[in-house]
Amino acid sequence: MLSEFDLISRYFTRPARSNIAHIALGVGDDCALLTPTAGMQLAISTDMLVEGRHFFPDTDAFALGHKCLAVNLSDLAAMGARPLAFTLALALPAAREEWLAPFSSGLLALADAHHCELIGGDTTKGPLNICITVFGETAPGQALRRDAAQAGDDIWVSGTLGDARLALAVYRNELAGQLNADLQLGSENFLLAAARMHQPTPRVALGLTLRGIARAAIDISDGLVGDLGHILARSGVGATLAVDSLPAGTILSQQNLDIRRHFTLAGGDDYELCFTAAASQRDAVLAAAQTSATAVTRIGCIDAAQGLRLLDAHNAPLNLQLSSFDHFHTS
Amino acid sequence: MLSEFDLISRYFTRPARSNIAHIALGVGDDCALLTPTAGMQLAISTDMLVEGRHFFPDTDAFALGHKCLAVNLSDLAAMGARPLAFTLALALPAAREEWLAPFSSGLLALADAHHCELIGGDTTKGPLNICITVFGETAPGQALRRDAAQAGDDIWVSGTLGDARLALAVYRNELAGQLNADLQLGSENFLLAAARMHQPTPRVALGLTLRGIARAAIDISDGLVGDLGHILARSGVGATLAVDSLPAGTILSQQNLDIRRHFTLAGGDDYELCFTAAASQRDAVLAAAQTSATAVTRIGCIDAAQGLRLLDAHNAPLNLQLSSFDHFHTS
Structure with a gap:
């Protein structure tokens, strides 16, 4: 040895x-x-x-x-x-x-x-x-901090969410009977989802181009809702999310609505960026996305009122039971 | 929880x-x-x-x-x-x-x-x-590096060596019959030695005062011989150590010569500094020790010839079998 x-x-x-x-x-x-x-x-x-x-x-x-x-x-x-x-x-x-x-x-x-x-x-x-x-x-003053979100900001997310969590579900044999038939250990779709779990892409180039454009930012490691929650808590604001506009991963997009919603909102292991920017910065955000060759999607807005509101595709409130990932509470 | x-x-x-x-x-x-x-x-x-x-x-x-x-x-x-x-x-x-x-x-x-x-x-x-x-x-250029020792440098060590290793020997029930009778689990002497093992003192103040005075330095975590060996290897030099002048810990000083030699040379967990300085800096080293309220002892010299030579109190060569601590070779 x-x-x-x-x-x-x-x-x-x-x-x-x-x-x-x-x-x-x-x-x-x-x-x-x-x-x-x-x-x-x-x-x-x-x-x-x-x-x-x-x-x-x-x-x-x-x-x-x-x-x-x-x-x-x-x-x-x-x-x-x-x-x-x-x-x-x-x-x-x-x-x-x-x-x-x-x-x-x-x-x-x-x-x-x-x-x-x-x-x-x-x-x-x-x-x-x-x-x-x-x-x-x-540079001093340029860092994208969690405490900088302001009411009225757009909320954005990079890339897509949930494929990593979907791969984990297959490994764990969760959701038996609810997943599409072509998603099982070793299948091509499974391998695509598993690649998101095993080899995440850090969004370094996007983060760099967002300096001076975005206000608050966090990376999504424990699930969008939990991680966005850190921005909300530290900024003293709330948010509204358009749940059905969340960008689901390629393989997750093929699953049923309930799985899509849960795994985009609380999947974990995505390593995408969730960030806020003033509405006046929409064009600048899209230009930064193009410069850094990283897709971004606008998914909601920051509210002055505390709390997180989830809306469906018809802007009706959604009441979902979600649990964010906590290393001392989940198995 | x-x-x-x-x-x-x-x-x-x-x-x-x-x-x-x-x-x-x-x-x-x-x-x-x-x-x-x-x-x-x-x-x-x-x-x-x-x-x-x-x-x-x-x-x-x-x-x-x-x-x-x-x-x-x-x-x-x-x-x-x-x-x-x-x-x-x-x-x-x-x-x-x-x-x-x-x-x-x-x-x-x-x-x-x-x-x-x-x-x-x-x-x-x-x-x-x-x-x-x-x-x-x-400050740039002031760091005490391992690769800066020069032939003719004195070799110094801070504090005392070996009490931590002695405590470990008691925990492990090594050296049965060879230790003094008052050194056993729970005895006052044992607790003094164990304090060196459990709560080492980082020599931060000494390190700071030695800038501009010492040439090479390393902290002794794996045993003096092994750690000094890193200075020798990186500086492309050798050394001679006066083994019986090594400062043994208070409790180790009371043990027999063989144990004293082994545990000062290859004890591990000492967290003292071993450093070299030009012979012209002897007074400056002693002044730095006083300023930082840290004892130092001159224990040998750096040689142009590769290798480590161990001498006893009569300057006769000592041939000891020592093994430095390696996390993948010892238990």
Whole structure:
């Protein structure tokens, strides 16, 4: 078996790249040294992924490497921050090369795509646990915060929602008899939905182009209703959502109305951006979407009145029982 | 049981403190926002502590909270960086208030002592795992790196070595019959040694005063020989150590010579600083030690010739079989 130092050297250390001006010192010392661009703020986020909780024990290691960094980049996207670097702490039951090689490939491929450098970390023996802390930068006052929504703002969402949750339902054998017949483990439609679950796309480019256009933003990890709820709570406002205008994922669009509504509203694992912008910014939002090649959909509006109101396609109130994802309340 | 959000709010969110100029946004958004002092570099380190690996399942939660941050602050100390802030990711089997309350107290007491703010984190259900990423700052060119040792440098160590390892030996019932009779579970001497294991003191003040005086530095987490070995490897030099001049811990000093030698050289969990400085800096090093109220001992010198030479009190070569701590090779 590889030693800890061999492991770091083989899979997580790469030749220094001289074109990365802000990394003064990378992997291999007590600390990494990062030189932020003068005048910029650092945006910092950390996410911990636990086997059996955030991913199945047999999850493909390449996809898992991608996902661990993607969920962190998604947090930078939700602040409108440009990725700079990240640290990786890894507890592993054993240092198996057949797992480490694809895991580091998936991780570093996404890192390279976003010019986000691995600058340090820790490895230890233990139940599989992956903790990444990511660093980005943004100009002071430009970050897209949760507390900035204002009554009258449009609410927007990027991409589509719910396919990841739909894949999870298939894995768990939930909703027996309610799903379309062509959605079962191993089917083509299932694999398309599962790809959304296993390899989410962080909306970094959209987040960057929305600076100065959007007001509040959050990434949707625990379900739209729960995550939008954080914006509402911190901004001291309410909202109305046009439920049947929510952009369902390709495979979710083929399921019945009840499943569509539940999984777009409270699916989890979407890693799309939910953001608000003044109604006067509609054209600017659409232009930002085009610039960043990311679809956006207007799904509702921010209200001065507290609470969340759900409307159907006829603007009639919908009363749905939803539960957002909470790591200490759901199984 | 507490929900994830209640847990964060109750134990890990504190009122914003307006005197902390570099924290632009703390816990509660997608990212924290940190404003580094203009012209400074950020020093970043991450450490993951796993139950059963880095601490016993019944470890006192207050001490554990202290230790998790202490080992990270120790990395900042070893770079000569001033602590600014940290993130905490926590996997817990259950959100038990009787554990969370003392854990957060121990953690935040040490954080306050070093003006190091908790700015973000993650909580999830899972086997107990604590991952902290810490941020400090240092002026460009002033960081104490591992690759800066030069032949002729003195080698120094702070504080004392080996008491933490001695406590571990008692817990594990190692060395039966070789330890002094007054060193057993629960004895006063044992408790003194165990305090070094459970609540290490990060040498932050010493690290700061050594900037411009020391050349290379590292913190001793895996044992002096192993950690000094990283300085030697990265600096392309060798070293000679006066083994019997190593500062043994108060309790270790009372044990036999063989145990003293092994546990000062390869004990682990000391969290003292090992650093090198030009011989012309001896007075400056002693002055820095006095300023920071931290004892230091000169223990050897850096050689141009590769390899590590161990000498006894009569300058005769010692041939000891030592094994440094490696998370994937030892149990």
